[in-house]
Amino acid sequence: MAAKAFVLIEVAVGKTKDVVTALQRVKGVSSVEAVTGPYDVIAVVEKPDVNAIGDLVTRNIHSVSGIARTVTCLTMQLG
Amino acid sequence: MAAKAFVLIEVAVGKTKDVVTALQRVKGVSSVEAVTGPYDVIAVVEKPDVNAIGDLVTRNIHSVSGIARTVTCLTMQLG
Amino acid sequence: MAAKAFVLIEVAVGKTKDVVTALQRVKGVSSVEAVTGPYDVIAVVEKPDVNAIGDLVTRNIHSVSGIARTVTCLTMQLG
Amino acid sequence: MAAKAFVLIEVAVGKTKDVVTALQRVKGVSSVEAVTGPYDVIAVVEKPDVNAIGDLVTRNIHSVSGIARTVTCLTMQLG
Amino acid sequence: MAAKAFVLIEVAVGKTKDVVTALQRVKGVSSVEAVTGPYDVIAVVEKPDVNAIGDLVTRNIHSVSGIARTVTCLTMQLG
Amino acid sequence: MAAKAFVLIEVAVGKTKDVVTALQRVKGVSSVEAVTGPYDVIAVVEKPDVNAIGDLVTRNIHSVSGIARTVTCLTMQLG
Amino acid sequence: MAAKAFVLIEVAVGKTKDVVTALQRVKGVSSVEAVTGPYDVIAVVEKPDVNAIGDLVTRNIHSVSGIARTVTCLTMQLG
Amino acid sequence: MAAKAFVLIEVAVGKTKDVVTALQRVKGVSSVEAVTGPYDVIAVVEKPDVNAIGDLVTRNIHSVSGIARTVTCLTMQLG
Amino acid sequence: MAAKAFVLIEVAVGKTKDVVTALQRVKGVSSVEAVTGPYDVIAVVEKPDVNAIGDLVTRNIHSVSGIARTVTCLTMQLG
Amino acid sequence: MAAKAFVLIEVAVGKTKDVVTALQRVKGVSSVEAVTGPYDVIAVVEKPDVNAIGDLVTRNIHSVSGIARTVTCLTMQLG
Numbered sequence: 188m189a190a191k192a193f194v195l196i197e198v199a200v201g202k203t204k205d206v207v208t209a210l211q212r213v214k215g216v217s218s219v220e221a222v223t224g225p226y227d228v229i230a231v232v233e234k235p236d237v238n239a240i241g242d243l244v245t246r247n248i249h250s251v252s253g254i255a256r257t258v259t260c261l262t263m264q265l266g
Numbered sequence: 267m268a269a270k271a272f273v274l275i276e277v278a279v280g281k282t283k284d285v286v287t288a289l290q291r292v293k294g295v296s297s298v299e300a301v302t303g304p305y306d307v308i309a310v311v312e313k314p315d316v317n318a319i320g321d322l323v324t325r326n327i328h329s330v331s332g333i334a335r336t337v338t339c340l341t342m343q344l345g
Numbered sequence: 346m347a348a349k350a351f352v353l354i355e356v357a358v359g360k361t362k363d364v365v366t367a368l369q370r371v372k373g374v375s376s377v378e379a380v381t382g383p384y385d386v387i388a389v390v391e392k393p394d395v396n397a398i399g400d401l402v403t404r405n406i407h408s409v410s411g412i413a414r415t416v417t418c419l420t421m422q423l424g
Numbered sequence: 425m426a427a428k429a430f431v432l433i434e435v436a437v438g439k440t441k442d443v444v445t446a447l448q449r450v451k452g453v454s455s456v457e458a459v460t461g462p463y464d465v466i467a468v469v470e471k472p473d474v475n476a477i478g479d480l481v482t483r484n485i486h487s488v489s490g491i492a493r494t495v496t497c498l499t500m501q502l503g
Numbered sequence: 504m505a506a507k508a509f510v511l512i513e514v515a516v517g518k519t520k521d522v523v524t525a526l527q528r529v530k531g532v533s534s535v536e537a538v539t540g541p542y543d544v545i546a547v548v549e550k551p552d553v554n555a556i557g558d559l560v561t562r563n564i565h566s567v568s569g570i571a572r573t574v575t576c577l578t579m580q581l582g
Numbered sequence: 583m584a585a586k587a588f589v590l591i592e593v594a595v596g597k598t599k600d601v602v603t604a605l606q607r608v609k610g611v612s613s614v615e616a617v618t619g620p621y622d623v624i625a626v627v628e629k630p631d632v633n634a635i636g637d638l639v640t641r642n643i644h645s646v647s648g649i650a651r652t653v654t655c656l657t658m659q660l661g
Numbered sequence: 662m663a664a665k666a667f668v669l670i671e672v673a674v675g676k677t678k679d680v681v682t683a684l685q686r687v688k689g690v691s692s693v694e695a696v697t698g699p700y701d702v703i704a705v706v707e708k709p710d711v712n713a714i715g716d717l718v719t720r721n722i723h724s725v726s727g728i729a730r731t732v733t734c735l736t737m738q739l740g
Numbered sequence: 741m742a743a744k745a746f747v748l749i750e751v752a753v754g755k756t757k758d759v760v761t762a763l764q765r766v767k768g769v770s771s772v773e774a775v776t777g778p779y780d781v782i783a784v785v786e787k788p789d790v791n792a793i794g795d796l797v798t799r800n801i802h803s804v805s806g807i808a809r810t811v812t813c814l815t816m817q818l819g
Numbered sequence: 820m821a822a823k824a825f826v827l828i829e830v831a832v833g834k835t836k837d838v839v840t841a842l843q844r845v846k847g848v849s850s851v852e853a854v855t856g857p858y859d860v861i862a863v864v865e866k867p868d869v870n871a872i873g874d875l876v877t878r879n880i881h882s883v884s885g886i887a888r889t890v891t892c893l894t895m896q897l898g
Numbered sequence: 899m900a901a902k903a904f905v906l907i908e909v910a911v912g913k914t915k916d917v918v919t920a921l922q923r924v925k926g927v928s929s930v931e932a933v934t935g936p937y938d939v940i941a942v943v944e945k946p947d948v949n950a951i952g953d954l955v956t957r958n959i960h961s962v963s964g965i966a967r968t969v970t971c972l973t974m975q976l977g
Contacts, residue, residue: 190395192934193272193301193308200491203482204344221478222272222339223429223496224540229272229339237348237395241421241932245914254911259934260301260308261419263399265283269474271539279412282403300399302350302417303935316427316474320500320537324519333516338539340498342478351904351933351940358807361798362976379794380904380971381745381812382856387904387971418933418940423915430509430538430545437649440640441581458636459509459576460587460654461698466509466576497538497545502520506632508697553585553632557658557695561677570674575697577656579636588667588696588703595886598877599739616873617667617734618824618891619777624667624734655696655703660678664869666776711822711869715774715895719756728753733776735893737873743948746825746854746861757897775825775892782825782892790901790948794974813854813861814972816952818836832965835956853952855903855970 190237194244195258198227202253209251215243226258237261269316273323274337277306281332288330294322305337316340348395352402353416356385360411367409373401384416395419427474431481432495435464439490446488452480463495474498506556507549510564511574514543518569525567531559542574553577585635586628589643590653593622597648604646610638621653632656664711668718669732672701676727683725689717700732711735743793744786747801748811751780755806762804768796779811790814822872823865826880827890830859834885841883847875858890869893901951902944905959906969909938913964920962926954937969948972 198206203221210219210230219230230248234240244259277285282300289298289309298309309327313319323338356364361379368377368388377388388406392398402417435443440458447456447467456467467485471477481496514522519537526535526546535546546564550556560575593601598616605614605625614625625643629635639654672680677695684693684704693704704722708714718733751759756774763772763783772783783801787793797812830838835853842851842862851862862880866872876891909917914932921930921941930941941959945951955970 191299195274200493201482201486203486207344220270220341221344221482222341223478223498224337224339225495226339229341237419238422238424241934242424245423245912245932245938249912249914256911258303258936260303260305261395261934262299262301262308264396265286265300265403266396266400279414280403280407282407300403302399302419304416316498317501317503320539321503324502324517324537324543328517328519335516337541340474340539343475344482345475345479349931353906358809359798359802361802365976378902378973379798379976380973381794381814382969382971383811384971385798387973416935418935418937420931420933420940423918423932428536432511437651438640438644440644444581457507457578458581458640459578460636460656461574461576462653463576466578495540497540497542499536499538499545502523502537553656554659554661557697558661561660561675561695565675565677572674574699577632577697580633581640582633582637586694590669595888596877596881598881602739615665615736616739616877617736618873618893619732619734620890621734624736653698655698655700657694657696657703660681660695711893712896712898715776716898719754719774719897723754723756730753732778735776735869738870739877740870740874744852748827760897773823773894774897775894777890777892779892782894790972791975791977795977798976811856813856813858814948815852815854815861816956817949818839818853818956819949819953832967833956833960835960853956855952855972857969 189233189235190240191231191233191262192240193260194230194232194248195226195260196228196230196254197256199253199255203227206251206253210248213247215247268312268314269319270310270312270341271319272339273309273311273327274305274339275307275309275333276335278332278334282306285330285332289327292326294326347391347393348398349389349391349420350398351418352388352390352406353384353418354386354388354412355414357411357413361385364409364411368406371405373405426470426472427477428468428470428499429477430497431467431469431485432463432497433465433467433491434493436490436492440464443488443490447485450484452484505549505551506553507547507578508556509576509578510546510548510560511542511576512544512546512570513572515569515571519543522567522569526564529563531563584628584630585632586626586657587635588655589625589627589639590621590655591623591625591649592651594648594650598622601646601648605643608642610642663707663709664714665705665707665736666714667734668704668706668722669700669734670702670704670728671730673727673729677701680725680727684722687721689721742786742788743790744784744815745793746813747783747785747797748779748813749781749783749807750809752806752808756780759804759806763801766800768800821865821867822869823863823894824872825892826862826864826876827858827892828860828862828886829888831885831887835859838883838885842880845879847879900944900946901948902942902973903951904971905941905943905955906937906971907939907941907965908967910964910966914938917962917964921959924958926958
């Protein structure tokens with residue numbers, strides 16, 4: 188079963204462009220865009236399962252310099 | 267120039283499934299999913315320009331019963 | 346793959362006992378306890394996958410009278 | 425199509441005057457004023473499109489010393 | 504001495520267009536626009552002095568149906 | 583026309599007495615008192631006009647060591 | 662020993678003028694003014710002691726129609 | 741083992757005196773006082789164990805008319 | 820007239836025990852306990868009058884290493 | 899009487915895996931899992947009584963490097 192999440196990202200002032208560029212190179216990140224509003228960047232991530240998303244976020248996304256805080260919103264297909 | 271936004275949606279308790287179903291029928295909403303975390307539903311919307319997104323959100327999304335609050339995050343392509 | 350979540354629940358004043366009793370009868374809720382602190386009740390839910398958890402929360406938990414707001418925290422096994 | 429945004433700016437204590445002066449020299453900033461209330465400075469920015477506003481905010485405004493946090497509010501002409 | 508303020512406005516869900524239209528007819532409101540982000544509408548008001556702005560906001564703006572909350576940010580010309 | 587404002591001040595832990603003493607010497611500050619509750623100090627400032635209050639707050643108050651954050655509440659005489 | 666407090670007041674939308682007028686008639690309220698920023702009205706109250714201020718706020722101020730929430734900031738003379 | 745907690749209570753505007761009076765009659769409430777600051781009333785409760793405190797708060801305190809929200813802070817004797 | 824206050828204290832991570840021990844030695848602090856919930860420690864302080872409580876909190880409590888933030892809730896005896 | 903608590907933990911960006919690993923070795927921690935949503939890790943702790951939980955949290959959990967903030971939610975068995 189595939190898993191998908193929106194990762195809402197707050198970035199240190201002045202680092203938005205760098206964070207977007209770095210995240211575009213992370214495998215499993217299917218899209219990443221700078222946005223207006225309370226968050227600075229929104230990434231969409233897709234992986235085979237929830238645990239792999241956890242690994243991706245805590246290991247490959249949190250390690251990107253300039254990221255201050257992330258909120259991971261996992262999608263659920265309601266029956 | 268095409269415009270795209272993530273609409274982060276808080277829903278009245280017990281109305282998530284209804285809101286997802288209603289939004290799937292709204293033209294301009296390219297995806298809509300129930301999510302875990304501080305928001306209940308995230309919709310992705312795409313329109314020819316920002317003003318059309320404003321119309322879509324304030325007229326067609328805000329009128330859906332069960333929606334309590336929305337935050338629109340417009341995407342920006344940094345140069 | 347099994348999925349598990351902590352559901353942090355805020356309850357209308359005076360309804361804690363009723364909510365705990367009602368949630369104990371919901372299938373898929375493996376434990377439910379009144380707690381001190383910013384939340385009133387914490388339920389642990391387990392289902393075969395994330396989508397089933399979404400159904401459980403939005404259909405069977407949100408429909409319990411007295412629940413004001415829930416935050417679903419999905420567990421992830423990091424590799 | 426022209427794009428316009430209000431940029432609500434929080435400034436490090438003691439830096440309001442410096443930030444106002446610096447922003448007055450940024451091209452694309454059509455007005456900038458110190459204000460009372462929860463924000464310290466409000467800038468109005470205008471550019472040919474949303475992406476150019478994104479560049480302006482993340483590159484030319486975020487690089488101004490003393491700016492702690494910005495919230496960009498893009499205007500939308502409702503039909 | 505002229506006084507000017509940005510009025511940041513939160514609007515009841517579904518009322519943005521009505522509030523914008525109503526505010527366009529209020530004397531002393533020099534511009535009013537729907538916006539993305541944490542506020543729904545931003546109005547710019549100008550009056551001969553601060554007291555007149557107080558009257559305008561508390562009497563003519565607060566009386567508009569659909570407005571839930573306003574934050575008035577008075578501009579100050581630093582010397 | 584005279585202008586008056588309440589300046590609600592949050593102070594770094596351990597600096598309340600120093601901030602009160604320093605503000606008592608600032609011209610235009612008509613009273614300054616330590617308070618209980620969410621703020622640590624409240625100063626009342628009076629100047630000939632709003633711009634002079636802006637100068638006073640951003641230049642003479644923000645420069646006081648130990649001040650972490652201020653909220654300026656300008657008074658308005660409603661007609 | 663005399664006691665003094667600043668009462669920071671949030672008012673229901675459209676009721677600022679009424680609340681100011683009503684508070685001007687309350688004995689023990691030495692000044693009351695509409696303000697810009699996160700609060701709508703600030704009243705200064707003075708009474709012989711803290712308990713009398715408690716009575717004044719909970720009995721005579723809270724009973725004024727249109728008041729949504731108050732924060733009482735008691736002044737303290739540091740030695 | 742005895743258990744003790746501070747119950748921080750927010751009260752509906754105008755109900756502070758009534759809530760204090762009602763709580764003084766609740767068995768297990770060892771003190772109750774109106775307070776300044778972000779809470780309106782603080783009650784100290786003591787019971788033989790934590791579960792009895794849970795019963796007291798959710799059954800006997802939450803049922804008092806005028807109470808809007810409570811935060812229970814259980815004391816812990818560190819070794 | 821005696822004055823009493825609850826001081827709600829947030830402590831730097833890992834410093835709770837040290838702060839409790841240090842506060843137990845402060846004169847005027849009648850009790851101090853580690854607690855669960857949004858605060859880490861609650862101290863009860865008693866002094867001859869409000870000003871002395873102000874001195875105690877800003878001078879003797881705020882100077883304790885490890886304290887990050889305090890909220891002082893003064894008790895009021897309603898008539 | 900046994901005591902049990904959910905400890906909701908915020909972790910410094912990039913430290914989730916390390917914190918989970920460290921907590922798994924702490925005696926009295928019966929489970930620890932990385933989670934999505936506003937918290938990063940949730941630990942379940944069980945001890946003979948509330949005081950022992952206080953010791954565990956303030957001494958053995960708070961000392962883990964990478965933990966930024968914890969909220970302890972003690973369970974209560976309602977009668």
